[in-house]
Amino acid sequence: MTVNPLSSPKGIKLLCELCQSPAFIRCTKCRVSYYCDVAHQKTDWVGIHEKICQLLIPLRTPSPFLSSIKERHHYEEQLLQRQKHIVELAYTVAQKLLFEGKHEEAIPAALQSLRFSIDIHGLNSVQLVPSLLLLAEANIGLGHLVQAEEYLSRAQWTVLKTPDCDYIIRHKLYRNLGLLYAAKGDFEESLLHFANDVYYASEVFGTGDIHISGGYFHMANVFFRQNKMSIADSLYTEVTDIWHSCLSKLVKARSYTEKPVENEVTFQRTEISAMNVEWLDEAQEAEAVQVLNVIFDIREQDAKQEPIKVAKIAHALSMLYYLLRDLPKASEFGEKAQTASKLVPKYGDAETIEKFLKLVKLESE
Numbered sequence: 001m002t003v004n005p006l007s008s009p010k011g012i013k014l015l016c017e018l019c020q021s022p023a024f025i026r027c028t029k030c031r032v033s034y035y036c037d038v039a040h041q042k043t044d045w046v047g048i049h050e051k052i053c054q055l056l057i058p059l060r061t062p063s064p065f066l067s068s069i070k071e072r073h074h075y076e077e078q079l080l081q082r083q084k085h086i087v088e089l090a091y092t093v094a095q096k097l098l099f100e101g102k103h104e105e106a107i108p109a110a111l112q113s114l115r116f117s118i119d120i121h122g123l124n125s126v127q128l129v130p131s132l133l134l135l136a137e138a139n140i141g142l143g144h145l146v147q148a149e150e151y152l153s154r155a156q157w158t159v160l161k162t163p164d165c166d167y168i169i170r171h172k173l174y175r176n177l178g179l180l181y182a183a184k185g186d187f188e189e190s191l192l193h194f195a196n197d198v199y200y201a202s203e204v205f206g207t208g209d210i211h212i213s214g215g216y217f218h219m220a221n222v223f224f225r226q227n228k229m230s231i232a233d234s235l236y237t238e239v240t241d242i243w244h245s246c247l248s249k250l251v252k253a254r255s256y257t258e259k260p261v262e263n264e265v266t267f268q269r270t271e272i273s274a275m276n277v278e279w280l281d282e283a284q285e286a287e288a289v290q291v292l293n294v295i296f297d298i299r300e301q302d303a304k305q306e307p308i309k310v311a312k313i314a315h316a317l318s319m320l321y322y323l324l325r326d327l328p329k330a331s332e333f334g335e336k337a338q339t340a341s342k343l344v345p346k347y348g349d350a351e352t353i354e355k356f357l358k359l360v361k362l363e364s365e
Contacts, residue, residue: 130169182225
């Protein structure tokens, strides 16, 4: 729907969701979102608006008349919860798109996450930092380093003004600083920030958690670019081990426990509550796909290919795709893991891989 900004009530400016320029187009579904042109409307729709279109209506329309204080408080609490939901949803969507390499598509979601965080916490809150970091990472991916630095400077200054800022935010800040300096080619500064990323993440999540693996992965990439292959190799191995351990637990929790019954293989569901595991969100799934495939390609293309390392990363990918319900890929990487494992005498996970392939085959039928 085309709108004329000049026809708006006095004091009300219709601005584009993406660039904050005067808006001339309105979303026909929610009727509360505006754009400067069709291109920005399409970009926003693909990036996040399709998922939050209807959620925006009560947040951007006048509140109903409520006679009692109790009703008003209840209504305000509902709006606050809706805002928090949009922040969480937009943040996860932006993260997922970034891991998929869709940097431009991630910007609308990151912007919505930032805007609603401001509405909830105010302009100077440290709670804005995660959204600022998403925008910085998207701009790093697009090669817009000046814009990325602006977002990172704002995030860094906010953290410096907040002595009690939690370690989760600090580790995310240092990871993005590491990415920025790696993009600039300042590898020593980049490694320093990635080391801080790993330190703060390990303080919160422990040394073997998947939250740590991203820092190790980016450090490995820097060493790889410096042609320091032995260090890069050890870090890629650490990343593989972390994800392999995590995915093994998830497969056990989500899938089946093998039990032989009269020459047949039957499977009984494991009690998930007893496994004490946390499922991957969409962003973590996208991260695992991106990271593990990169490492697999490096292992497979290595002139001095080591079967034990190929088997481990292929097994990890097989489990990942099984959890994502992509059984053809789970089977493909499972077979690659089995082939590589046969080249390793007395490989410890050979039997595990064989059982896992049976499970994939059973569910594929």
